[in-house]
Amino acid sequence: MNHGGFFEVPSDLQNTWWGLVGWQCELALLPVLYGLILALPLGMLCARFRWIYPPVLGVATVFYAIPSLAFFVFLIDYYGESDITVEIPLTVYSLVVLIPAIVDGMRSVSEDTRAAATAMGFGTLRRYLQVELPIAVPAVIAGLRVATVSSVSLVSVGMLIGNEGALGNLLSDALSYHRPLLAWDAVLSIAVIGVVLDALLVLARRLLTPWARKATAK
Amino acid sequence: MIVIDAVTKRYPDGTTAVDRLTLEIPDRSITVLVGPSGCGKTTTLRMINRMVDPSGGRILLDGHDIRERPVNALRRSMGYVIQHAGLFPHRTVIENIATVPRLLGWDRSRARARGLELMERVGLDTALAKRYPYQLSGGQQQRVGVARALAADPPVLLMDEPFSAVDPIVRKGLQDELLRIQADLGKTVVFVTHDIDEAIKLGDMVAVLREGGRLAQYAPPAELLSAPADEFVEDFLGADRGIRHLSFFGTEGLELTAEPIVAEDATTEQVRAHTIPQTPYVLVTDTEGRPRGWTHAADRAAGLPTELLPYGHAFTYGQDSLRAALDSAVLSPTGWAVAVDAEGRAIGVAAQETIAAAIRGAHATVGPRDSVRGVLA
Numbered sequence: 001m002n003h004g005g006f007f008e009v010p011s012d013l014q015n016t017w018w019g020l021v022g023w024q025c026e027l028a029l030l031p032v033l034y035g036l037i038l039a040l041p042l043g044m045l046c047a048r049f050r051w052i053y054p055p056v057l058g059v060a061t062v063f064y065a066i067p068s069l070a071f072f073v074f075l076i077d078y079y080g081e082s083d084i085t086v087e088i089p090l091t092v093y094s095l096v097v098l099i100p101a102i103v104d105g106m107r108s109v110s111e112d113t114r115a116a117a118t119a120m121g122f123g124t125l126r127r128y129l130q131v132e133l134p135i136a137v138p139a140v141i142a143g144l145r146v147a148t149v150s151s152v153s154l155v156s157v158g159m160l161i162g163n164e165g166a167l168g169n170l171l172s173d174a175l176s177y178h179r180p181l182l183a184w185d186a187v188l189s190i191a192v193i194g195v196v197l198d199a200l201l202v203l204a205r206r207l208l209t210p211w212a213r214k215a216t217a218k
Numbered sequence: 219m220i221v222i223d224a225v226t227k228r229y230p231d232g233t234t235a236v237d238r239l240t241l242e243i244p245d246r247s248i249t250v251l252v253g254p255s256g257c258g259k260t261t262t263l264r265m266i267n268r269m270v271d272p273s274g275g276r277i278l279l280d281g282h283d284i285r286e287r288p289v290n291a292l293r294r295s296m297g298y299v300i301q302h303a304g305l306f307p308h309r310t311v312i313e314n315i316a317t318v319p320r321l322l323g324w325d326r327s328r329a330r331a332r333g334l335e336l337m338e339r340v341g342l343d344t345a346l347a348k349r350y351p352y353q354l355s356g357g358q359q360q361r362v363g364v365a366r367a368l369a370a371d372p373p374v375l376l377m378d379e380p381f382s383a384v385d386p387i388v389r390k391g392l393q394d395e396l397l398r399i400q401a402d403l404g405k406t407v408v409f410v411t412h413d414i415d416e417a418i419k420l421g422d423m424v425a426v427l428r429e430g431g432r433l434a435q436y437a438p439p440a441e442l443l444s445a446p447a448d449e450f451v452e453d454f455l456g457a458d459r460g461i462r463h464l465s466f467f468g469t470e471g472l473e474l475t476a477e478p479i480v481a482e483d484a485t486t487e488q489v490r491a492h493t494i495p496q497t498p499y500v501l502v503t504d505t506e507g508r509p510r511g512w513t514h515a516a517d518r519a520a521g522l523p524t525e526l527l528p529y530g531h532a533f534t535y536g537q538d539s540l541r542a543a544l545d546s547a548v549l550s551p552t553g554w555a556v557a558v559d560a561e562g563r564a565i566g567v568a569a570q571e572t573i574a575a576a577i578r579g580a581h582a583t584v585g586p587r588d589s590v591r592g593v594l595a
Contacts, residue, residue, distance in 0.1 A: 116304030119267055119376075120318050120366075121293035134308045211308045211350040 006185055010173045013163065017189075024166035024193060028152040031087045035094030035147060036140075042095075043102025044128060057099060064096040068154065072161045086158040086165075093154065094147040101143020105136025138212055141205040148201065149194045156190065167193075219245050220266060220374070220406065225275035227261050227431065235261040236431035238275065243423075245373075246404040250421035252411055254454070258431030259410045263376050266408060267296045279374070294318055297367030297375040297405075301383050303359040305351040311337070311362050312347040318370040329369075336365040339402075341395055357388035364396070368403070377409045381416065393419060414455055418443070418462065426451050440466040464541035467580040469533060472543060472573065474557050474566025479503060482510060490519045496569060499552045502526060507563035512552045532556040535565060540580065544573050 007017040015023070046053035071089035079085045109132050117131045133140075156168025163169045167186045174182035220243040227236040236258040243249045251259040264270040266277060268289050277284050284292055297318075305314050315336055316329035324332070337344050340361045351359055360380060367375055381389045393416065400407060411417055417424045418439040426434040426442070428450050435447040443463035446452040452459070478500045480492050492500055493515040500515045511526030518524045530549030533542040535557040547555035547570045554567045 110302075110304070112300055112302045112304030113306060115269070116298065116300060116363075117306070118269060119293055119296075119298035119300075121290035121321055123290055131306060131308075135306075137308075209308070211310075211352065 006181060009170070010177060010179075010182070013169050013173065017185075020167045020169070021189060021193065024152065024155055024168075024190065025197070027083060027086055027155045027158065027166055028090070028148065028193075029197075031090030032094050032098075032144065032147050032151050034087070034091040035098050036144065038091070039095055039098035039102055040133075043099050043106065044132075046099065047103045047106035053103060057096075060092075060096045060099055063092045068093075068157050069160060076161060081162040081164055083164065085161060086155065090151050090154055094151060097147045097150070098140075098143050101139050101146075102136065104143075105139030106132055108139055109135045134208075137208050138205060141201055141208075145198050145201045148197050152194045152197060153190055156186065219243065219278075219280065220408070221278040222262070222266075223276050223278065225262070225265060225272045225277060227258065227265065227270060228273045234430055236265070236272070239427075239431060239433055241425055241433065241436060243406065243408060245406045247422035248400060248407040248409055248420050249423045249425065250409045250411060250417040251425050251427060252414055252417040252421075252454075253427035253434075254429060255412060256429050257427035259412075259427050260378055261431065262427075263378055263408055263410050266374075267293050267298060267376060294322060294370060295372050295374065297369075297372045299360075299363045299367045299375070299377045299380040301379040303351070303363035303380075305359055305362055305366070307351050310348050310350055311342070311354070314351070314362055315365045315369050317366060318372075322370055332369060333365070336368055339368070339399060340365045355388075356384045357392060360384060360388075360392055361395070364392075364399075368399075368405075373406055375405045375407045377407060379411055380409075382411065382413070389416075396420065415462075418465070426454060461541060461544070464544060464577065464580075465539045467540040467577070468536065469538055469540055469543050469557070469576075470536040471579070472535070472540070472557075472568055472576045474535070474568050476566045478515070478554075478567060479564055481505065481507075486519050486521065489515055493519070497552060497554060499527070499554075501529065501554075501556060501564060501567055503564050509556050509558065509564040512550070512554075527551050529556050532558040532562075532564070534558055534560060540573065540577055543568065544570075544577070547573055 009015055009017050009020065013020070042056060046056055066089075068089050071092075072085055075085045075088055079088075113131065113135070114127075117127045122131065156165045156171060159165030159168040159172045163172070165171070167189050170182045170186035174180055174186070222239055222241040222243070225236055225239050226234070228234050239258070239262060241249075251262055253259050261270055265272050266284070268284060306317070309317075312330060312333045315333040316324075319329040319332055320326075334344050334347065337347065342358060342361050342365065346354065346358065351362070354362065363380065367377075381392045384392065397420065409420060421439050423436065424439050424442055425436045428434045434454075435442060435451045437445075440463065442451065443455060443459045443466070446455055446459070455462075475494070477494050478492055478497060480489055480500050480502060482502050482504055484492075484502075489500060498515055499512040500518070502510045502513050504510050509529055509532055511529055513524045513526055528551070530551075531546055533546045533555060537560070543555050543557070547553060547568065550556070553570050555570075555573060556564055557566045557568060559565050
């Protein structure tokens with residue numbers, strides 16, 4: 001019996017391998033993006049008012065502890081078997097990494113730099129956008145790397161709610177059709193996507209922070 | 219003029235950083251706030267640009283309460299330099315310097331041109347314009363900090379221990395540069411330091427603060443040295459304030475003798491003719507007239523082998539202070555100071571006794587206590 005090549009996707013998924021890869025990236029990256037949009041103001045507040053940081057981080061950690069399956073069961077009533085049902089938990093999970101990364105980034109701005117910015121007449125928002133945030137970029141990208149890679153691998157569980165797991169759907173097909181090669185395909189493809197996205201983030205950091213290349217500069 | 223009028227800063231925990239401080243800071247001069255840590259000098263400085271708001275009293279800038287203006291507009295009209303420079307690490311040298319002009323809405327090319335102009339003014343090679351702060355030495359960073367503060371040509375310059383974190387040689391260079399820039403630009407500079415020597419070197423007026431933010435004395439530096447208001451100021455000035463006070467007396471009136479100076483190719487007769495009874499030595503100069511060292515006149519005249527004794531260092535007549543002349547005499551093994559002109563040629567020598575007489579004369583013209591006036595002006 002011919003089960004097809006490594007990259008041949010069973011017809012029940014109604015998709016190509018490249019299609020699944022694109023979908024995987026979308027399901028993984030959009031939650032990280034939403035997470036970043038939520039975490040930027042939250043991180044700024046946590047860095048500015050230290051007392052709210054522990055409760056905010058505590059809530060994020062509690063959400064992180066909720067199994068994704070529980071999330072799905074709850075959300076499926078509202079959004080059905082859709083991308084949104086997968087993306088909401090992943091967004092919430094990313095916060096536990098991104099909020100501390102942004103807070104660390106804010107704290108990496110030296111007191112002298114902050115004082116100089118204030119003394120030169122930067123308002124609070126302008127100081128945040130033009131001084132603190134750019135200086136926080138290395139720490140924020142470090143957080144994005146962890147959030148992205150974990151999101152890429154977490155997407156696969158979407159298969160549990162009816163083929164909403166992109167490449168993860170290959171795993172359920174591998175079980176149903178007794179084709180272990182499909183499982184290898186899913187696992188290796190997801191790993192490669194993780195490595196490539198991570199490398200892109202490292203590249204982005206290098207391009208965004210020419211001022212931080214202390215080790216290599218002469 | 220900046221008037222600090224009965225200003226107090228008290229924190230919620232009850233500590234008093236500044237206690238009813240009153241100071242008039244004159245325009246176009248350097249006023250130094252000096253004192254031990256905890257004397258409220260930085261707090262006072264930060265109240266001038268409203269980074270700290272006073273709990274009592276008021277601060278006037280050219281007759282207007284500083285609270286009348288929007289805070290960011292006020293700050294943009296005051297240059298601010300701090301220890302470790304506080305440069306923006308993610309911006310190049312030129313972008314750092316152009317910060318305030320850009321905030322004020324200057325276009326990019328005008329701000330850039332201004333930045334390059336300032337780099338030259340503070341003694342930075344314009345080739346460094348595109349470097350990032352981490353690629354600069356501490357002294358260079360501090361120069362960028364000064365350039366950045368001057369960028370929008372603010373009338374007021376606030377400096378908070380700007381030179382404390384660099385080594386002594388670089389610090390001296392930065393201090394000299396500041397005095398040179400100040401001679402050109404005539405800003406109203408308020409300068410905070412814990413280093414009394416720096417205060418005396420830079421200040422036109424020096425305010426000595428004591429712990430708890432109270433004013434101990436406010437006077438020109440020479441007056442501070444000659445007439446400290448109390449024991450605290452005296453202690454703070456240190457043990458050798460008498461010697462340091464001599465920095466404020468010039469050497470232009472010092473009596474020199476050119477008699478015991480001979481060229482190195484002088485004949486026996488010439489050496490004999492230049493020997494004076496007050497000293498057995500003559501100063502030997504090279505063919506350009508620059509001092510080389512002292513030698514024993516009688517031995518030289520007798521044709522005996524002689525060696526040159528080092529003369530320590532010379533002082534530049536009319537330019538250096540009596541302190542430099544005295545130091546020169548003390549260092550010289552013969553007890554005579556060597557005076558040179560601006561080109562470094564020996565023009566005369568002075569004995570310790572002559573310098574001592576000049577010091578007594580200088581003190582007589584100042585008067586021992588009349589300089590206390592104006593302390594509480």
